[in-house]
Amino acid sequence: TEKGYVIYYKVVIDKPKGSFFGSISDEDPCEYLIRVNTEAQFEFPLVRIKLIQDNVLHIGSNIQGLINLGPDLLVADDKGFLYRISWDGSLHQQLTLSISTLSYTTSLSSNRVFKIHKPDLYAKYIEFSPLLNGIGIIFSDGTSGLIICETSKFEPQQCQCIVIQPSNDEKIWKTHCCVALNAIYQLLAFGSTNGQGLVYYIDELTASLQLAFKIQLSVENFP
Structure with missing residues (x-):
């Protein structure tokens, strides 16, 4: 939430007593049924789902994004931290990533590694x-x-960020608002608030992010 709370909900499924398939002529039909085919007279159980609040964790700052890492969650806030929290609501303080201490490079084949010293820098979108x-x-x-x-495990001392070099079109580069990853083709697509997008591929030779192509929505799709 905007006030720094991570709220956990438990999904409770109330299963019907009968079998998955049933017909209106069964002697013991399902307790909750929904008709999906009137000609064949088949009915399926209507499963009831309940959301019950299970736990609450207070980060203390405005949460910008939350992603699933499998055993843990990664939470980004507006103070420049990426927190690792478990599904039971506990915080792994030793695995917290700080953007100010993260190592940056434009290519893994280069020895040039730098830091970004901006106190107000934070992650506004993660995927x-x-x-x-x-x-x-x-x-x-x-x-x-x-x-x-x-x-x-994404341990802080082993993490590194490959950054994209600024493009000539500063207006587009500064309007990125979302990102999607494609593992099959090793692509990263960045969407912009002006309706454009830039797709990058991971260059295997230099281990850098290179521009593959641009996406431009027409006025029919984007006013």
Whole structure:
């Protein structure tokens, strides 16, 4: 939430007493039935789903994004931190990623590694791909990139961010608002608030993000 709360809900499924398939001529029909085919007179159970609040964790700052890493959740706030929390509501403080201490590079084949010293910098959008073992990220200043790690644990000391070099069109580069990852073709697609998009591929030779093509919506799709 905007006030820094992560709220957990437990999904409770109230299953019908009867079998999955049934007909109106059964002696013991399902307790909750919904007719889906009047000609064949087949009925399916209407499953009742309840959401029950299970736990609450207070981060303490405005939450910008939340993604599923499998055993844990990764939560980004507006203070420049990426928190690792478990599904039972506990915080793994030793696995917290700080954007100010994260190592950045434009190419893994280059020895040039740098830090970004901006106190007000934070992640405004994150997306995870388990097959790429990477986290697509858009920062509050418009910088975009891919956080990678040698292992799937994403331990802070082993993480590094491959950033995209600024394009000539500063207006487009500064309007990124979302990112999607494609593990099959190793692509990252960044959407912009002006209706345009930039798709990058992971260059295997230099281990950098290179522009593949641009997407431009027509006026019929985007006013």
